[in-house]
Amino acid sequence: MLLMDLAIFGAQAIALGAYEAIHHLCPERKIHCFLVTEQGNNTEYCAGIPVLELTAFSAGLSVSEKEQLQILIATPEDVMQAIEASLDACGLTCHVRLTSLRWAELMGYYYVQNRLYMPILALPVGYHPAGVHIFQARFHKDKPLSSTYDLPAWITPIQVGAALCEKRVADIVDCSGENISEKNVNYSELTALYWIWKNRLSASGTQGKTEYYGLSHYRRILELTEEDLLRLVDHQVDVVLPYPMPYEPDIEAHHRRYLKKEDWNAVLRAVLELQPDYADAFPGILKQRFLYNYNILLARKDVLADYCSWLFPILERVEQYSVPQGWNRKDRYIGYVGETLETLYFMYHKDSLRIAHAGCRFLT
The missing domain is CATH 3.90.550 (Spore Coat Polysaccharide Biosynthesis Protein SpsA; Chain A)
Incomplete structure (x- = not known):
């Protein structure tokens, strides 16, 4: 099965945890970048990959590239609906919410494999x-x-x-x-x-x-x-x-x-x-x-x-x-x-x- 490339929307703890878990559990999954609405106080890099503003990033993609990119929304849930609207407006329509329950399930698998924090x-x-x-x-x-x-x-x-x-x-x-x-x-x-x-x-x-x-x-x-x-x-x-x-x-x-x-x-x-x-x-x-x-x-x-x-x-x-x-x-x-x-x-x-x-x- 061919895996779509991935970008993670968010650049704080939820997003960083998701990146580390996915990178460890599914190392063949290519993660392009972290996306944010505005650079603001976010760092330029997180976990060694770039943190990019959504509008500038999407403007540099072709229609075909947008269709082949999946966006994982890894933010607090109360802002996810607004983020989805922004992604759709930029032509990035393949996105999924990493809800708090999904995040916990993902981190649980990650921590078990690393023997870090016992679920x-x-x-x-x-x-x-x-x-x-x-x-x-x-x-x-x-x-x-x-x-x-x-x-x-x-x-x-x-x-x-x-x-x-x-x-x-x-x-x-x-x-x-x-x-x-x-x-x-x-x-x-x-x-x-x-x-x-x-x-x-x-x-x-x-x-x-x-x-x-x-x-x-x-x-x-x-x-x-x-x-x-x-x-x-x-x-x-x-x-x-x-x-x-x-x-x-x-x-x-x-x-x-x-x-x-x-x-x-x-x-x-x-x-x-x-x-x-x-x-x-x-x-x-x-x-x-x-x-x-x-x-x-x-x-x-x-x-x-x-x-x-x-x-x-x-x-x-x-x-x-x-x-x-x-x-x-x-x-x-x-x-x-x-x-x-x-x-x-x-x-x-x-x-x-x-x-x-x-x-x-x-x-x-």
Whole structure:
């Protein structure tokens, strides 16, 4: 079977992951380039192949060449429809969406072959069910979804930043009990994680190896099945994380795009002061390419409690050292810091914790 040549629309982590997986799993497939609407802040090359603007690239192709080229759209799903219209307008009509579920399936195959990040699907189905409680962060300004989704029984909505408004979009709010709801402007979904830590993980009841708690977003949820829940206890899974995303040249450079130098220095200082053992490992982890995005996770109750006890004192110290200080700003920067610290924590414990991975479904 003759394979069509391929171009990938997108030049960020989703597209880079797709390129690496396809290049490894199907090396005979020729990938011409990455395509973007505008060069903007994109690099000129990604994974050693050019990043080109769509209009200029398509203008240099003949009708026959356009017919022989397939475009893989590897971007967030909420912009795919507009990208399809742009491709059609340029005469590039052979295109396919790499949805979040397809991306997860592709990366799962890739990671299994490379023995990098174990998919939960690689574990045999067990017999003992886990008690799973995932809280889905919702905000009063979230745009309505265009499609209707039936959430699994183990996902419960929680309104974040509820202390900052009167409107209610969930029965559970992060301003009840012990909370930091008023910090949502900087902490984003992490105010929900703090609420889980203080109001669920410390509660009496079933402990230990069979209770799992976690966090997801309004538009992003861990893609887990009933069978996956039967894999947790029997295989002593400590935590389930989304498949990590690759960045070039490394995750430190990626996060420097989102954090000011003063804030980044505050992160390094806080980790060094509060967790010196992790500070020693931090440079090596920052220089690798894989990042756990979104602050999304599912972990055994005791494991999540340990993580939160480690995480939130560091974030509080970052607020003190950042410029301007955390209580004088509203730019969600602590949420970005949380992604880096989640990566640090679980990469540091990759040999002491049993970590499984799942896809992260994007709801549109």
